Amino acid sequence: MNSRFRRRSLLNSSEDNDPMSVVSNLFDVAMVFAVALMVALVSRYNMTEMFSQEDFTMVKNPGKENMEIITKEGEKISRYTPSGNKDSSSGKGKRVGVAYELENGDIIYVPE
Structure with a gap:
């Protein structure tokens, strides 16, 4: 008789009746x-500079x-x-x- 009660008590444990545990x-x-996905995206797109203390400038699609x-x-x-409207800024400067680009890729600026 004891084994019969043990089986019932194992089947009716309080942990199995809690739907919120799932x-x-x-x-x-x-x-x-979600955390693993965020870490993977940051490392994939080389955006680790966003989390460093250093100042930086990044140009996307130059x-x-x-x-x-x-x-x-x-x-x-x-x-x-x-802005895509480049005509609006013409005539406002002098x-x-x-600037000259050399064969090795260096750029030299000569002021007038």
């Missing part, structure tokens, strides 16, 4: 997955229509996207010098 376990798994300049100074991160 939800909490799924939440823990989802959090671990020379293209969708170019962006991202600057980090201390805790402040700013993003600059040049020529101050000439």
